[in-house]
Amino acid sequence: MPNKNNEVLNVIILGSGPAGLTAAIYTARANLEPLVIHGSQPGGQLTTTTLVENFPGFAEGIDGPVLMEEMEKQARRFGARFLAGEVTKVECGSSPFTIHVGDDSYRCRSLIIATGASPRLLGLAHEKELYGKGVSVCATCDGFFYRGKEVAVVGGGDTAMEEATFLTRFADKVHVIHRRDALRASPALQERAFANKKIVFHWHAVVSAILGDKQKGLTGIRLKNVASGKEEEMACDGLFIAIGHVPNTGLFKGQVDMDERGYLLTGSGAETNITGVFAAGDVQDPHFRQAITAAGSGCMAAIQAERFLDQGP
Numbered sequence: 638m639p640n641k642n643n644e645v646l647n648v649i650i651l652g653s654g655p656a657g658l659t660a661a662i663y664t665a666r667a668n669l670e671p672l673v674i675h676g677s678q679p680g681g682q683l684t685t686t687t688l689v690e691n692f693p694g695f696a697e698g699i700d701g702p703v704l705m706e707e708m709e710k711q712a713r714r715f716g717a718r719f720l721a722g723e724v725t726k727v728e729c730g731s732s733p734f735t736i737h738v739g740d741d742s743y744r745c746r747s748l749i750i751a752t753g754a755s756p757r758l759l760g761l762a763h764e765k766e767l768y769g770k771g772v773s774v775c776a777t778c779d780g781f782f783y784r785g786k787e788v789a790v791v792g793g794g795d796t797a798m799e800e801a802t803f804l805t806r807f808a809d810k811v812h813v814i815h816r817r818d819a820l821r822a823s824p825a826l827q828e829r830a831f832a833n834k835k836i837v838f839h840w841h842a843v844v845s846a847i848l849g850d851k852q853k854g855l856t857g858i859r860l861k862n863v864a865s866g867k868e869e870e871m872a873c874d875g876l877f878i879a880i881g882h883v884p885n886t887g888l889f890k891g892q893v894d895m896d897e898r899g900y901l902l903t904g905s906g907a908e909t910n911i912t913g914v915f916a917a918g919d920v921q922d923p924h925f926r927q928a929i930t931a932a933g934s935g936c937m938a939a940i941q942a943e944r945f946l947d948q949g950p
Contacts, residue, residue, distance in 0.1 A: 654681025771855020
């Protein structure tokens with residue numbers, strides 16, 4: 638482990654999902670001895686996914702936690718170092734950058750931010766317990782498992798309509814649950830969803846309960862009409878929550894440029910507005926949020942960090 642407080646490291650990577658670990662593999666192979674700092678969820682969102690079938694190279698699919706474990710082993714093999722701890726403060730105002738982890742601090746010449754984004758959840762009982770067992774936040778990731786089944790999508794924006802339309806490729810029926818009587822999605826996405834005979838809309842409705850248990854998985858949901866207060870249960874095999882994501886960027890406010898939603902802005906490749914600071918993965922990607930795109934941007938961040946360090950102080 639590096640000598641905290643004094644030694645200036647070449648690279649510190651914040652986050653250990655596909656973006657952070659890919660960046661670690663590339664920077665470690667470049668002999669930059671990166672330090673990867675991860676918080677309470679090492680491996681990122683993929684550790685909550687059971688089977689990943691769309692990551693290239695795994696014809697039969699691979700469990701999310703296993704994939705992340707293998708990526709970490711690969712990074713360690715080339716010399717990446719890992720530190721478990723919650724980052725409490727980041728100072729990007731001047732180089733070297735300083736990362737505070739509890740009472741300790743670490744300094745670095747280049748910083749790769751791969752802290753990801755967290756899906757907005759409904760905050761209901763059993764929601765996290767059934768995550769990956771009927772509850773999902775990614776139709777692209779999990780839609781295949783619902784072939785011939787009945788699913789529900791919560792939300793009324795672009796993401797919800799994209800998810801609902803995508804799910805009709807597999808599911809027999811897709812219920813869209815929306816608390817208002819009109820969608821927020823773009824007109825084109827609305828038209829496509831309304832024209833799809835597999836999609837059924839439930840207006841003025843919210844999910845008030847998630848039904849099921851760990852053994853059975855999701856068995857259904859309870860809907861509440863926000864106008865009348867009336868509740869009814871609806872059987873379904875899958876519940877897709879599409880009410881947005883929250884990028885994990887609170888530590889960088891006022892330092893690294895971000896959009897109105899809090900996603901870090903990158904220019905050429907993974908470069909941020911601060912020279913020597915790079916961003917990769919879901920923390921700067923509000924559009925795709927796939928393991929493979931995160932890994933690709935982690936590669937870009939690592940190569941750009943290496944080139945930056947080659948330029949000297």
